[in-house]
Amino acid sequence: MKKRPGLARYTPLTACAAIAVCTTALACARSSWWWVAAMPALGLTALGVRDLLQRRHAILRNYPLLGHARYALESIRPELQQYFVERNVDGRPYDRDVRDAVYQRAKGIEAKTAFGTERDVYAEGHEFLTPSMAPRTLRQEPPTVLVGGPACTQPYAMSLLNVSAMSFGALSANAVLALNKGARGRFAHDTGEGGISEYHLRHGGDLIWQIGTGYFGCRTPDGDFDGDAFRAQARRPSVKCVLLKLSQGAKPGLGGLLPGSKVDSEIAAVRSVPVGRTVASPPHHRVFSTPRELIHFIARMRDLAAGKPIGIKLCVGDRIQVLSLCKAMLEEGVSPDFIVVDGSEGGTGAAPPEFADEMGMPLTEGLMTVHNALTGTGLRQHIRIGASGKIATGGDIVKRLAQGADYTNAARAMMLALGCIQARACHTNACPTGVATQDTHRARALDVTEKADRVRRYQAATVRSAQHIIAAMGLDAPEQLHPRMLRRRLTTGGAIRSYADLYEWLEDRQLLNDPPPSWRADWDAADPDRFGL
DSSP: OOOOOOSGGGHHHHHHHHHHHHHHHHHHHTOGGGHHHHHHHHHHHHHHHHHHHOSSOHHHHHSTTTHHHHHHHHHTHHHHIIIIISOTTTOSSSOHHHHHHHHHHHTTOOOOOSSSOOSOTTSTTOEEEOOOSSOOOOOSSOOEEEEOOTTOSSOEEEESEEEOOOOBTTBOHHHHHHHHHHHTTTSOEEOOTTOOOHHHHTTOOOEEEEEOTTOTTSBOTTSOBOHHHHHHHHTSTTEEEEEEESOOTTSTTOOEEEOGGGOOHHHHHHHTOOTTOOEEEOSSOSSOSSHHHHHHHHHHHHHHTTTOOEEEEEOOOOHHHHHHHHHHHHHHTOOOSEEEEEOTTOOOSOOOHHHHHHSSOOHHHHHHHHHHHHHHTTOGGGOEEEEESSOOSHHHHHHHHHTTOSEEEESHHHHHHHTOOOOOOGGGTOOTTSSSOOOHHHHTTSOHHHHHHHHHHHHHHHHHHHHHHHHHTTOSSGGGOOGGGEEEEOSTTOOEEEHHHHSOOOOTTHHHHOOOHHHHHHHHHOBTTBOOO
């Protein structure tokens, strides 16, 4: 005998209907004041009837009125999880301890903890840096890295931590203004691929102008590269470097679509596109299709930019493609001045979960692949490497430098310094703090002067933290870091190995002279005239 569904699920609707009938009758017969009670009951009754009749949501049809509680709780689940359920070291993408460190440094409060670490230092995968028995005295001036190869006539002194790519449009005008004002004279501000807006220029902060497949700010009406427009933008005094984006960590190989409804006159002017027309960023570049053509385009860009540093940004997919690019550099005698390696753990305003979860190399492997490929081909001494992807603390900086980077970039950590609360609503235009939105009413809550100070304090304190760590390791400068100084626990409570032992590190020009067996097949397969495997 089949069990019939209980009628208790209709109790809220039945109760509301009964109250509605009674209060309506009292309102009609005795006093109009009863309408105060009748109206809410009538409204809830109407909602319950609508739930019964609609066909879209099975839960509401089976549980009229009561089912809305499920959706209400689901809507605040991330907040409940973040504030009441997670431990301090459990949160993703950034745990509470990391967020607190960013917030404290942004406010000018020294980030400290009491009673020891909450992390399980005996857990598999735990990493740590090696202190020295003879630590050094901390240097007062923050270190910089000179970016610019032999063909560059205007090299740039890059900070150890800079603002990673975030476009105007993804960020509000006030957020861009605050980042640029905070960076002024201290570190670089990547424009993102959305073009150079007035908000990037108002305070005179150093800019890294990023260009993607849409060529925003230097595109022809049909979406091709416009050399004259590029020259005019690249030679602005505020533009210190130009970065050509091949791919992005959170969504490598995926283009973008900007709906026409969002293309107002301001966005259209910045991106050199028509007002009100949907703009597509293709997944690939139109001006090159092979490594050799890419190298020629880099040379052209450097010439148009009057010798300023030209770089490329990518999320590494396969080692063969990186080696193909290196072969093209060697054969053509041309190379970028810097390469930014974006890890697959990098952030974005919006991406399909399959791309964010399953595409591209994490930063550790991608960074070491590029570093070793450049070292093995003798190109490393002229090319600086930037690392981006979930970098927020001084320890993060030092680890990436030990793995092969020269400097680092951060996007989400800079957003946290602006006041972001990790609501993960960047793609909804409903950012609660006014950082990632074009809603002017929300964005007005972000005070430019106050937030610029926070960004400046956070960056300075984080670089200072990295300097403290480097000095505690017995080193005088970041370039003295070595893979052996970073250790990882392989098994729970078990063996520990340094990065020098865990991974293979190539010697200068080793691929040209005698490729090791583990690299030989990939080196032989690499083709300067083909990106494919």
